[in-house]
Amino acid sequence: MSHVLEISGLVKTFGGLTATDYVSLTVDTGEIHALIGPNGAGKSTLINQICGEIIPNAGHIHLAGRDVTRLPPAERVALGLGRTFQITSLLDDMTVRQNLGLAIQAREGGNFRILDRASRRAEVWDEVAEILRSGTLGARADVRVADLAHGEKKQLELAMALSQRPRLLLLDEPMAGLGHVESQQMIEALQAARGECAMLLVEHDMEAVFALADRISVLVYGRVIAAGSADDIRANPAVREAYLGEEDA
Ligand code: ADP
Numbered sequence: 001m002s003h004v005l006e007i008s009g010l011v012k013t014f015g016g017l018t019a020t021d022y023v024s025l026t027v028d029t030g031e032i033h034a035l036i037g038p039n040g041a042g043k044s045t046l047i048n049q050i051c052g053e054i055i056p057n058a059g060h061i062h063l064a065g066r067d068v069t070r071l072p073p074a075e076r077v078a079l080g081l082g083r084t085f086q087i088t089s090l091l092d093d094m095t096v097r098q099n100l101g102l103a104i105q106a107r108e109g110g111n112f113r114i115l116d117r118a119s120r121r122a123e124v125w126d127e128v129a130e131i132l133r134s135g136t137l138g139a140r141a142d143v144r145v146a147d148l149a150h151g152e153k154k155q156l157e158l159a160m161a162l163s164q165r166p167r168l169l170l171l172d173e174p175m176a177g178l179g180h181v182e183s184q185q186m187i188e189a190l191q192a193a194r195g196e197c198a199m200l201l202v203e204h205d206m207e208a209v210f211a212l213a214d215r216i217s218v219l220v221y222g223r224v225i226a227a228g229s230a231d232d233i234r235a236n237p238a239v240r241e242a243y244l245g246e247e248d249a
């Protein structure tokens, strides 16, 4: 079984509203799985249940084979769950390089033996240099976060999330607020990260979704109304009616 994430029969109600309505969905190892749907469809509620910030009323969430339905967020992180947070999690007065260094140290938990410390520090900075070589941030390594453009902050946020070596990375609208060039750079960065981890990508930008997703699930009123390849989803009449119709006009 190669599912990194398996959601079955998940239900979440808020008062009389069913925000997650018997959702079942899998993400395979190495897969980029996009979750699309109109505003209010329940995408963020689903992501928050996977993270552990919201506990479902019914159903199960398995991460790497473990039932995590009721585990607190930190234990899910320890099992390989990663997410990009809002840009507020970046340290504004520190440079790109320093932010990455801190993220890698946090991954290590800081619990290496004292005698190893100097050599471990050198390894951390080597790893930071490697990350900076491979992405678009190399030329901006010693710039303070406060002086970065919005798209650069999003790139840094992604690099920091990937530096945690997650099995599954949750991405809630990584293209939001990006211009065309910045969106292209984000698509390239996510393509480059393909294979490092599986991704569940919530995104409104359909160009990005169709460029990246191996599979797409469509959520409407808390229900998965369709799931399949980009071609399946483009051709699905229910999806066109519920969601894509306006874009064809
Ligand atoms: P999406 O992310 O797809 O736009 P959400 O998951 O944010 O959708 O919301 C799904 C539905 O659940 C919406 O009708 C929203 O108003 C409702 N909802 C979300 N969070 C709460 C909450 N904490 N309390 C009450 N209703 C909520």
Ligand code: MG
Binding pocket: 043, 044, 045
């Ligand atoms: Mg949302």
